[in-house]
Amino acid sequence: MKKLFFINVVVLVGIFLYLDMRYNTTQGSQQELTTVEDFALLDHEGKHHELYKYKHFPAVVLFSHGVGCPIVRHSLLSLQDLQKKYPQVAFLMLNANPQDNREDIRQEMQKFQSTIPVLKDPTQLIAQELKITRTGEALVIDPQTWEIVYRGPISDRLGYETQKVGKVQNFVNTALHALLNKQKIDIVPTEVKGCAINMQDNLSIKSQKISYTKDIVPILKNKCLECHQNNGIGPWAMTSYKKIKGWSEMIKEVVLTKRMPPWTADAHYGKFSNDTSLSVQEMRTLVHWINSGSPVDGNEDPLVKLHSKVAKQDWREGEPDVLLKLKPQKVPSTGVMDYIRYKEQVPFEEDTWIRGVDIRPGEREVMHHMIIYIYPPKDPNMDEKKQKKHKIYLCGYAPGSGADMFPENTGVLVKKGSKFEFELHYTTSGRSVVDHSQIAFYLHKEKPQREFKVGAAYDVKIRIPANDPNHEVVASHTFKRDVTLYGLSPHMHYRGKSMTFTAIYPDKSQEILLAVPNYRFDWQTGYTLSQPKTIPKGTKLVCSGAFDNSKYNEYNPDPEKEVRWGEQSWEEMYIGFFLYSPNEVSHR
Numbered sequence: 001m002k003k004l005f006f007i008n009v010v011v012l013v014g015i016f017l018y019l020d021m022r023y024n025t026t027q028g029s030q031q032e033l034t035t036v037e038d039f040a041l042l043d044h045e046g047k048h049h050e051l052y053k054y055k056h057f058p059a060v061v062l063f064s065h066g067v068g069c070p071i072v073r074h075s076l077l078s079l080q081d082l083q084k085k086y087p088q089v090a091f092l093m094l095n096a097n098p099q100d101n102r103e104d105i106r107q108e109m110q111k112f113q114s115t116i117p118v119l120k121d122p123t124q125l126i127a128q129e130l131k132i133t134r135t136g137e138a139l140v141i142d143p144q145t146w147e148i149v150y151r152g153p154i155s156d157r158l159g160y161e162t163q164k165v166g167k168v169q170n171f172v173n174t175a176l177h178a179l180l181n182k183q184k185i186d187i188v189p190t191e192v193k194g195c196a197i198n199m200q201d202n203l204s205i206k207s208q209k210i211s212y213t214k215d216i217v218p219i220l221k222n223k224c225l226e227c228h229q230n231n232g233i234g235p236w237a238m239t240s241y242k243k244i245k246g247w248s249e250m251i252k253e254v255v256l257t258k259r260m261p262p263w264t265a266d267a268h269y270g271k272f273s274n275d276t277s278l279s280v281q282e283m284r285t286l287v288h289w290i291n292s293g294s295p296v297d298g299n300e301d302p303l304v305k306l307h308s309k310v311a312k313q314d315w316r317e318g319e320p321d322v323l324l325k326l327k328p329q330k331v332p333s334t335g336v337m338d339y340i341r342y343k344e345q346v347p348f349e350e351d352t353w354i355r356g357v358d359i360r361p362g363e364r365e366v367m368h369h370m371i372i373y374i375y376p377p378k379d380p381n382m383d384e385k386k387q388k389k390h391k392i393y394l395c396g397y398a399p400g401s402g403a404d405m406f407p408e409n410t411g412v413l414v415k416k417g418s419k420f421e422f423e424l425h426y427t428t429s430g431r432s433v434v435d436h437s438q439i440a441f442y443l444h445k446e447k448p449q450r451e452f453k454v455g456a457a458y459d460v461k462i463r464i465p466a467n468d469p470n471h472e473v474v475a476s477h478t479f480k481r482d483v484t485l486y487g488l489s490p491h492m493h494y495r496g497k498s499m500t501f502t503a504i505y506p507d508k509s510q511e512i513l514l515a516v517p518n519y520r521f522d523w524q525t526g527y528t529l530s531q532p533k534t535i536p537k538g539t540k541l542v543c544s545g546a547f548d549n550s551k552y553n554e555y556n557p558d559p560e561k562e563v564r565w566g567e568q569s570w571e572e573m574y575i576g577f578f579l580y581s582p583n584e585v586s587h588r
Contacts, residue, residue, distance in 0.1 A: 033130065033131050033148065034147060034148060035145065035146045035147050035148065036051065036130065036139070036141055036146050036147075036148060037129065037146075037253070037256070038050065038051050038052040038253070038256070038257050039051050039126050039129070039256045039257060040256070040257045040258040040259075040518075041094075041119040041120060041121060041126065041258075042119070042120060042266060042268075042517060043117040043118055043119050043120065044095075044102050044105035044106050044109065044117070044118045044120060045102075045106065045117070046102070046266050046268060046515055046517055047117065047498075047517055048498070048517040048518035049092065049117060049119055050257060050258075052143075052146075052257075053552065054090045054143055055143045055144075056143075056552055057088065057089060057090040057143055058088055058089065058143070058179070058180055059086070059088075059089045059090070059140060059141065059142065059143065059176055059179050059180065060089070060090045060091075060092065060140075060141040060143055061079075061082070061089060061090070061091045061092070061138060061139070061140055061141075061172060061176070062092050062093070062094055062130075062138070062139045062141065063075070063079060063091075063092070063093045063094070063116075063136075063137070063138045063139075063154070064093070064094055064095075064096070064127070064132050064134065064135045064136060064137040064138075064194065064197075065093035065094060065095045065105075065118050065135060066095060066097045066100065066135035066194070066195050066197070067095070067097065067099075067100040067104045067105060067108045068108075068195075069135045069136065069194060069195035070161075070195075071135065071136040071158050071160075071193055071194045071195065072135050072136055072194065072195070073112060074157075074158050074163070075136060075154050075158065076112045076114050076116075077112075078154050078155065078157075078170070079091060079093075079114070079116060079154065080114060080115075080116070082154075082170075082172060082173060082176070083116065085173070086176055086180070088180075089176060089180075091116045092116065092117055092118075092119055093116055093117065093118040093119065094118075094119050094121055094126065094127065094130075094132065095118050095119065095120050095121060096121040096124045096126070096127035096132065096197050096199075097135075097197060097198070098124070098198055098200050099198075100120075102120060102268060105118045105120065122280050123280050123283045123284050123287075124197075124199055124200060124201070124284075125256065125283060125284065125287050126256070127197060127199075128199070129256070132197070133196065133197055133199070134192050134193075134194040134195060134196055134197060135194040135195045135197065136153060136154075136158075136192055136193060136194025136195070137151065137152065137153065137192040137194060138150075138151065138152065138153065138154050138171075138172050139151045140172060140175040140176060140179065142179060149175055149178075149179055149185050150171060150172065150175035150185060150187055152171055152187070152189055152190050152191075152192055153171065153190055153191075153192055153193060153194075154170065154171065154172045155168050155169055155170040155171055155172070155173075156168060156169045156171070156190060158193060159193055160193055171187050171190065174187060175187060201284050201288070209295075210285055210288060210289040210292065210295075211297050211298075212241060212289070212294070212295065212296045212297055212298070213297055213298040213302055214297075215285050215289070216244070216285070216286065216289055217302045217303055217306070219278070219282050219285065219286055220238055220244070220303065221306055223261050223276055223277075223278060223282070224238055224260075224261065225238055225306060225307070226399075227399045229307060229364075230307075231363065231364050231365055232364045232365060232399070233364050233365055233367065233368075233399035234399075235365075237307070238303060238307070239303060239304065239307045240301055240303050240304055240307075241296050241301050241303060243303075244294065244303070245294045245296075248290045248294045249290070251286070251290065252286075252287055252290045252291075255278065255283060255286060255287060256287070258518070261276040261277060261278065262276070262399075262520065262522075262523040262525070263275060263276045263277035263525065264516050264517070264518045264519060264520055264523070264525065265277070265514060265515065265516055265525075265527055266515040266516070266517055268515070269512045269513065269514060269515045270512075270513055270514050270527070270529065271529070271530040271531070272527045272528055272529060272530055273528045273529070273530045274401070274402070274526070274527070274528045315358060315360075315440050316358055316402060316403050317356060317358055317403050317405060317440070317442060320358070320440030320441055320442060321441055321442055321443040322347055322348070322440075322441040322443065323438060323439070323440055323441075324347050324438065324439045324441065325436065325437075325438050326422065326436070326437045326438065326439065327342070328434050328435065328436050329424060329426065329434065329435045329437075330432070330433075330434050331363065331366045331426045331428060331429075331432065331433050331434070331435055332428055332432050333428060333429070333430055333431050333432045334428050334430065335428055336428075337425070337426045337427070337428065338568070339423060339424070339425050339567070339568070339569070340422075340423070340424040340425075340426075341421060341422065341423050341424075342421070342422055343375060343419045343420065343421045343422075344419060344420060344422075345419055345420075346374075346414055346418045346419060346420055347441075348414055348416065349416065350416050351413065351414070351415050351416050352413075352414045352416075352443055353411040353412070353413055353414075353443065353444035353446075353447055353448055354394070354406070354411055354412045354413075354414060354441055354442070354443060354444070355405065355406055355410075355411050355442050355443060355444045355448070356403060356404060356405035356406055356441075356442040357372070357394065357395040357403065357404045357439060357440065357441055357442070358402075358403035358404070358439070358440040358442075359372075359395070359396075359397035359404075359437065359438075359439050359440075360437065360438045360439070360440070361397065361435065361437050362434075362435045362436035362437045362438070363433045363434075363435040363436075364399070365429045365433075366426045366427055366428065366429050366433055366435060367397070367399070367424075367426060367435065367437070368398075368399075368425040368426055368427045368522070368524075369396060369397060369398045369399075369425050369524045370396060370397040370422065370423065370424050370425070370437065371393070371395075371396040371397075371422075371423040372393075372394040372395050372396070372420055372421070372422055372423075372439070373391045373392060373393055373394060373420070373421040373423070374391060374392040374393075374394050374412070374414055374418055374419075374420060374421075375390075375391050375418055375419040375420070375421055376390055376391075376392070376415055376418055377415055377416070377417035377418055378417075391421065392412070392453075392454070393454040393577070394412060394420075396524065396526070398523060398524045398525065398526075399523075401526075403440075405442070406452045407452065407484075407486055407532065407581070409448050409449040409450060410448050410449070410450045410451065410452040410581045411444050411447075411448040411451065411452055412451070412452050412453075413451060424437075450484075450581040450582065450583070450584075451581060451582065452486075452579070452580075452581050453579070453580055453581060453582070454577055454578070454579055454580075455477060455577070455578050455580060456477070456575050456576065456577050456578070457475040457476050457477040457541055457542075457543045457575070457576040457578075458475050458573070458574060458575040458576070459473055459474075459475040459565075459574045460565045461565070462547075462563075462564060462565055462572060462574050463562060463563075463564055464495060464547045464549045464562065464563040464564075464572060465549065465562055466549060466559060466560050466561055466562050467549065467550055467551070467559050467560065468547070468548075468549045468550065469548050469549070469550035469552060469553075470497070470546050470547075470548065471546060471547045471548075471549060472544070472545070472546050473544075473545055473546065473547065473574050474542060474543065474544045474545075475542075475543045475574060475575075475576060476540055476541060476542045476543065477540070477541045477576075477578070478538065478539070478540045478541075479535055479536075479537060479538065479539050479540075479541070480537065481537050481582055481583070481584070482534065482535070482536055482537050482582075482583040482584075483534075483535050483580040483581065483582055483583060484532045484533070484534055484535070484580060484581050484583060485513075485529065485532065485533045485534075485535050485578060485579070485580050486528065486529055486532050486579040486580060486581070487526055487527055487528040487529055487578070487579040488501050488513060488514045488526070488527050488529075488576070488577065488578050488579070489524075489525065489526040489527060489576075489577040489578075489579075490514075490516050490519055490543070490545065490575070490576055490577075491524070491573055491574075491575040491576075491577060492519060492521065492545070492547065492572060492573060492574055492575075493521055493569045493570070493571065493572050493573060494521050494553075494555040494556060494557060494569055494570065494572075495547040495548055495549050495553060495555075495556055495563060495572055496519040496520075496521055496545070496547060496548075496572075497518075497519055497545070497546040497547055497548040497553075498515075498516060498517050498518065498519055498545050498546050499516050499519055499543055499544070499545035499576060500512060500514070500515040500516070500543070500544050500545065501513045501514040501515075501541060501542070501543055501576055501578075502541070502542045502543075502544065503535065503539055503540070503541055503542075504539065504540040504541075504542060505536065505538075505539050506536055506537070506538040506539060513529075513533070513541075514527050519545070521555065521569070526577070526579075528579075534583070535580070541576070541578060543574075543576030545574065545576075547563075547572065547574075549563060557570040558570070
């Protein structure tokens with residue numbers, strides 16, 4: 001009997017030790033993370049959020065969310081009460097559940113009348129970086145240091161299938177009050193009760209070793225090397241494993257903040273053939289490889305061989321029919337350069353149909369972008385101002401872009417006597433250079449079936465109030481004939497914030513074709529549809545967007561100034577470009 005009692009005691013002690021060790025390990029892993037690194041995600045309404053953009057708030061509360069979790073649902077009212085009590089604090093939620101999509105979250109927030117943004121974490125990398133494994137956990141963050149001053153449940157009110165009766169300790173309220181009043185935060189850690197988050201890649205990452213040669217190099221080849229080569233626009237060249245290893249922490253940072261690759265379209269809408277963004281699996285693979293120490297395998301470094309191929313300067317579409325060398329342009333070592341614009345006669349002696357253009361910068365590291373317009377032959381009955389309105393967009397270059405080869409059986413007509421206008425924008429690189437850019441033209445031997453065109457919805461009457469962080473603008477264009485749509489491109493300047501292209505069809509149905517929730521002036525991106533789209537006559541293309549003219553926009557030249565339309569980058573434009581061809585056969 002004594003022996004049996006002794007065995008039972010040993011078993012019970014063992015169980016308690018195991019549970020205590022498990023609990024302390026969980027708490028310990030949380031305590032290891034004392035500060036939060038920057039990250040960027042879209043919320044359930046498609047709006048862009050970057051954590052460090054909340055640096056002007058006195059506190060940030062981040063709550064782990066999950067659709068259908070009872071503890072989360074019971075916590076929403078407490079969060080909303082805290083939001084009302086502390087309007088100066090930023091409240092955000094993070095959803096890393098693989099089973100929850102945007103529509104699920106939107107319906108849940110609508111059902112419970114919550115206005116707090118829910119940031120969707122499709123890769124689960126942010127949850128992993130924050131060591132979040134359950135819903136129902138709150139993090140109180142000090143934006144002055146990005147220190148986590150409290151993490152745990154909102155209060156001690158909720159348990160599994162139970163609610164506390166009597167006095168409740170609201171831990172988040174205590175932490176916020178202390179932080180805002182610069183007092184010491186002294187809260188005893190409490191176990192987080194919530195729904196377990198199914199981390200999708202835990203098993204695969206543990207069971208599979210990520211290969212540098214087989215997994216990492218293909219990602220870099222497809223998404224990075226176009227810019228990160230010698231004399232490329234990227235500030236450093238991905239020439240070897242040693243380079244990647246040395247820059248690995250920086251790679252992780254720009255990937256998690258969505259600064260790289262430079263693709264700002266919302267993946268929720270549309271498919272694009274020139275998409276340079278990382279897929280969910282590519283992001284997971286790259287970040288987990290870096291977190292594991294960036295191990296190398298294989299006897300040869302495939303990046304070295306790839307770099308030698310990328311560095312070759314052969315024309316991507318073969319030898320051009322006509323080669324035009326632009327005027328040399330001096331670019332200083334430092335400072336901000338104004339746009340350079342000049343015209344010259346087209347290099348064609350007769351009416352010519354162009355089927356494609358390839359722009360090759362002489363100095364890739366300083367070429368921000370180039371745009372080529374066509375000015376038709378001068379009309380004696382038209383003044384300069386009216387003539388300018390008839391200029392035609394031909395093509396453009398931005399880092400990472402390929403040759404502009406127009407869709408099959410289409411082309412752009414350049415009439416004899418026309419002029420090209422070149423718009424050049426350079427960024428300084430720390431050394432002075434002279435750019436010798438070249439342009440390759442590929443011509444049709446016969447007139448194509450259809451004419452390739454660029455149209456625009458725009459608002460030249462924009463007036464953006466001073467200090468307005470979200471000035472909304474809408475422009476539209478109604479198609480007067482059936483067309484085939486090939487691509488879309490938003491254009492604003494430093495204060496540009498977002499733009500969405502929505503097609504409203506003749507039957508009143510609507511479709512979002514492109515959403516750019518985080519517009520960036522430093523990347524003039526065009527979005528080419530994976531499949532050309534037929535747009536029926538009477539369709540209205542609506543471009544709805546916003547400007548940030550506040551002091552919190554780090555690119556804003558002057559938030560105290562009302563801004564209007566203008567060609568200079570410190571002024572503003574609001575244009576939604578669309579690439580199309582009329583569906584009828586061209587007779588020009």
